[in-house]
Amino acid sequence: MPYDLIDLRLFVAIAEAKNLTRGAERMHLAASSASHRMRLLEESLGTPLLIREPRGIQLTRAGEALLRHARQVLAQLEQMHADLTPYAKGVRGHVSLWANTHATHTFLPDSLSAFLKRHPQVSIALEEHTSPEVVMAVARGEVEVGVVAETVEGAEVELIPYRADRLVLIAPSDHPVAQRTSTPFVDVLDSPFVMLHSGSAIHTFTMNTAAALGRHLEVRIQVRSFEAVCRMVSAGVGIGLVPRSAVAEGSTRNPLTMVELEEAWAQRDLKVCVRKQALLSRFASDLVACLTKSV
Structure with missing residues (x-):
């Protein structure tokens, strides 16, 4: 059956207000008109x-189910409106880009700034996810372009070099770890860590890596950026695990020491991930070309 959007919005308003009259007022309808609409909706649904x-x-149970679906439908309509609005303002292209924490916080800001200056008619929706999540979303066709540090075995995607980087430990210069030039990751797991917030791709990766070693990481504090990690480590809160590119000289009050990790996974070369380059939309193809032109 066809659903009337006014009826769906009215039903949600009544359900949220738990009162037909107040729900009708939200929709600028008379209570009698709202009641009539709801009865017709119930009759058409047969429940x-x-x-x-x-x-x-x-x-009722049916009402709870309708409320859940109606909220989803209305949210999707709002998202559709948000996606279409830029076209009315002259933006003629849109690219969805997923990337891991490393890329999002280090190289992508400059890369995307350069791209958007050259393509003012394009908008980009950037989301942060773990590398495996990005790869699978690209493989399923949910996202056109991704930036990852690792792939998923069997995923049918194409990978193009983007940037070379490496994860390093950072510690205050007077910390015992700072006296080493390199170390296995397992040897520093007794130290408290400064980490990016829970849910960030690098947080998930680090916690999983410690768990694979049968250890639990002591996270003393969680912050929102690599810059904040560096500042907290400089202040003596703990040690950190960050990309080398995220450590800027002179950005902290006290000097930081970088210690190499001996594990192969510390090498975090970033790659642009696509399903098939030949099938990319024009603007996605332009974005990939911009990201990889300096390789």
């Missing part, structure tokens, strides 16, 4: 949606 009580309404 009651509202339990009318003296002090308000309760939802």
